[in-house]
Amino acid sequence: MTALASLPSPAVIRGWIAAAGRSISAHFPLETFIARNPVAGYENLDWEEAIGRIARDHGILLSLSEQRFRDLHARGRISSSDLHAALRFTVPEAGSSRILRIGGLATTVGEVLGHDLLVAPPMTAASPQPTPAARLSPRVHARVDDLTARWAAASLGSAPWSRANGENMWTAWRRLAALDPTLSRRVRSGIRNSPDDPAAAVGEALARWQLDETAAESFLSAHVLALPGWAALVRHAGTTGVDLTSLVAIRATLERLLLPADTALPARAANEEVPTDDTARIGAVALALGVDATDGEARGALRPVLSLIDPPARLAVWQEALERGVARELAPATAPVLRPSAPVQRPLAQAVFCIDTRSESFRRHLEAAGGVETLGFAGFFAAPISFRPADGSAEVASCPVLLTPRVAITESSVQRDAIARWKRQRAAGVERDATIDALKESAVAPYAFAETAGWVLGAASAARTLAPEGWRALVSRMRPAKPSTHVDANVVFTLEERVLYAETALRMMGLVDHFAPIVLLTGHGASVTNNPFASSLQCGACGGHEGEPNARAAAMIFNDPETRDALAARGISIPADTLFVAAQMDTVTDEVTLLEPWAIPATHETAVLELTRRLESARAGNTAERGPSLPGAGGRHGAIRDTARRSADWAEAYAEWGLVGNASFIVGPRSITADTDLGRRAFLHSYDAAADPDGSGLETILTAPMIVAQWINAQYAASTVAPDRFGAGPKPLHNVVGTVGVLAGYGGDLRLGLPWQSVGVGRAARHEPIRLQVFVEAPLARVNDIIDASEAVRTLVTNRWITLRVREHDSARWMRWGRYGWQADDLDIPTPSGVPAAPAETTTKEIH
Structure with missing residues (x-):
């Protein structure tokens, strides 16, 4: 090793460090936790190449291990036909029909590589690049x-x-x-x-x-x-x-x-790689083929075939095979959808929910209650705002981190005396809580504090532990009631801005005609207690905040008469009797609350009352469906009561599952997914290409909500496959560091990613780590234009960090972006066998 002739300049050193920093994504503090791909800096590489680079740099695999994949194949979760198709997709030569002669055996490249997938020594990640101290002491x-x-x-x-x-x-x-x-x-x-x-x-x-x-x-x-x-x-x-x-x-x-001043590094460079030995691999494949492993000619014939695929590529094949099965489960069917020729009866309401995967099952149950159509839209409702709460607390940016708030929306009230009194009471409570927290965190004060106030807080702690619901009810009654408030969206947005916003949002979701009397705009949040990662359960599209202010601002704009008049001139006529109502869904309890009930006119009270009944019916159905999947479920009081307890219990590690299981992002009309149970695994974004003639709505969907969905998907996957590197570890060990993050125990590194209780139970993962499967129903040329224009989208698609499928209409066949551009998707086409089948007695068992 030859030392640098002269020390590089400080600017060069800073550049080198900045380049090294791209190996790890920025970490957001707990209060504004943002799901991100922790290795986003590798997205400029093909996913297959990134697997190898990440294994070398971080010492982890960004996928399940080969042995785990093989177990899934043995149990039938990965079929042999999918594995063969994945092999042909990753290694084109595997599809060749040319006969090879190996040790007297007639075989094919696909068969050889198929056995290699099943018997080759599994890939392991080497230890990450060591520092001099790690090598010496x-x-x-x-x-x-x-x-x-x-x-x-x-x-x-x-x-x-x-x-x-x-x-x-x-x-x-x-x-x-x-x-x-x-x-x-x-x-x-x-x-x-x-x-x-x-x-x-x-x-x-x-x-x-x-x-x-x-x-x-x-x-x-x-x-x-x-x-x-x-x-x-x-x-x-x-x-x-x-x-x-x-x-x-x-x-x-x-x-x-x-380190001692006279210590020197060993002669071997720290980044030198040890050549790999293929002897064991060739021997294992030869044995699987039934060929004499000691036959030099046979081994020589196997070597060039096996060189077609390296260990990272084997992982890529397995990953592709697993994802093919998941994509088949979640893909909208390719078949004509029968549409009524005559107009259907006007629905009671149309309810717009966030694309969040947790909304998928609630929407199913709400539609089953009858009379309500549902739509999916990004939870910030296309209103990039910052929000100033009426209680005087800090202004928050209520929009995705991809966007910068355009305006600040202020919450206020016409009840000036009442709001002033409420603010004083709230401020006193906040100051009291802050004082208690400061005393608890002080180096000396906790001892005196415990002597004077311990008996009071001890009783309170006992009550919170033994009767969490009762404690929350007591605290709620003691808190001052919030006066009715409104937001000033129509004041801070000009008429032109309101019209542009309203038209864009309506065209993006395909809601341009046949409006119901009630259009419910449903934001969402999560009420949890004593959870440092509470913001990770909030609206992912709103920067770790609730979607309430966005829903309120959007409803005010849509209800504005001037805005509606201007929209009519642009071809979108909202009936005079259509009322947009803001609501908030609690994803822990599934309760939907109207945000401004005092603003509902008498003409709509009956319709709103009927809608609330159906929302309660949907809540009952949804909690009954998802409740049993939560650890400790099955209480005698029922699913709704259990969710209320989880929300209030400060010792509950599994308040809800969040977005666990997220796997697909589906863009299209609700008709292509209606009546289909997607298992809370799909982000559902409503879209009707006919309502978006210039394609600007689709461009926004693919360059914003889809990107956020990919961040979430990558975060959950990384926290599952590498919990010690990219996860936050088990909640019982968390030691909160201010507002920035958690440690596992008393010291060490700040933990990245999600707690294990967000992705698994015990030692078993609850989340299935796959790349985001994107399905878009829109003109292919329109999607091509977006890929060409957006570097972010193009990078994810061409480097295969997501899988993109597109079809022109509901009876067209899905087209998939492959290694060489678009190709007809073959999910439903049987493939010839080339990979040995799993043992017959285990092929029907699935792993979830």
Whole structure:
């Protein structure tokens, strides 16, 4: 290894660290938890290539293990026909009919590779790139991790004293670490005399280890990924002076000073890869084929065939095979849908729900109650706003992180005296709670606090534990009632903006005619207690917030007479008797609440009352359907009562399943999925191509809601297959760090992703990790234009991070984007056998 001739400039070092940082996505704080693909930085690579790169960089597999895939095949969850089709899709040569002669056996490439999938030594992920300390002294490496993590918790958590007078992260660390009595005098002196610029301090470490450029980049990547959770939070911080360069400088400086000065790295480069030995693989395949494994000629004939597929490609084949089965279960049927020739009776209501997978089953039950049509639309209702609550709490951005709020919507009330009194009472309660929290988190005060107030809080804790529902009811009665309020959407949006918004939203969901007397705009949120990850259960389209303000703003705009008059001139006539009503669905209890009941006119009271009855019927049906899947279900009081308990119980680890099982994103009219039980696995976005003549609505759907759905899908998958790397671990071990995240126990790395209780029970995963399967019913040319125009969509599609299928109409065959562009989908076409079948006695059992 040849050391760098001269130290790179600080700008170059910062560039290298920024490049290394792309190996881990930004982590959002708990209050605004955003589901993201934790390895989004690899999306510029083909998914198959990314598997290998992630295995090398992170030391994990971004899929199930080969042995797990083989178990699923043995149990029938992956069929042999799907496995053969997946093999042909991934390795085109596997479809060749050419006969091969191997050791006297006549066979084909597909048969050889089929056996390889079943018997080859499984791929394992190597240990991630080590730092010098990890190679030379595990004890020092653990010490560097511990000191860095402790500092990060203090600096980025809830201790504002750590960075005084606006000093940057690096300067604050140098000031305080130089006073750390647990460090030797030599180390403290070295910290004190380190460069003022963190990039220069990293340069000193590069010089210390005499690294060449390639090894230097690997060194920086190893330090970034040594504590990926804290690195991800620093990436998101966006605060001046808090950056990855400072974090790497802290680690590299500690490492340089804690290791003996005369220590040298072994001669072998840290990033050198050990050549793989195919002997065992060839022998296993030969044995499976019935060929003499010691026959040199046979082994020689097998080698070039097996070279067609490497271990990451085998995982890609297995993944494709699993996804084919799931896609078949969730794909809208390709068959003529009979539409009535005469207009049907006007429905009682049309209810618009978020595309969230939890809405899918509720919509089924609501439709079954009769008289209500349902539609799916992004939960922020296409209104990118920030919201100022009437209680004076902080303004929140109520829209996807892909968007920037255009306006701020303020909640207010005509009952000025009542709202002022309510705000004072609310402020007093917030201040009281904040004081209690501060006392509990203080280093000394908790002892005195426990002596004086422990008997009161102890009784309260007992009540919360033994009777959570009763405790919540008591607290609710003690809280001041909120006066009636309204939002000022029609004030902050100009008429032109309101009309543009309304037309875009209605055309996107295909609701341009045949309006019902009531159109319910249903936002959603989740009421949970003592759950650090509460925001992960809220509306994923609203940045971890509830969809209530968006639903209220949208209803006000749609009900505005001026807006309706302008819409009529654009071809969308909303009847005078159609009333848009804002509502909120609690995904824990399935209760739907009207947000502004005082605004409902007498002319619609009867219709609204009938609608609420059907909403209650849907609630009963939905809780009965999903309740048994929750651990601890089966209480004697029924499913609805059980959901109420889960919502109020501060010890409940499984308040709900969230979006577990999410697998597909379906864009099209409700008719293609109606009366189909999709098992809460599908994001359903309503769309009618005829109502969107210029395709702008579809473009918005594919470049915003679909992207968010892919983030959610990738987050759940990563938290399932790599819970120790990309998950948050089990809830009982969580130690909350301010508002930024959780630790597993008392220290260590900030945990990324979702708690295990969001994706599994015990040691069994509840979520099935597959890539998002996207089905779009729209003109193929329109979809092509969107792919060409949007880099984000094009990257996900062409690099196969999602699977995209499109059809022109409901009786057309699905077309799938493959390696070489569009091809007719073959989900329903039997494929020739080429992969050995699973044992007969286990082929009918499914794993969920």
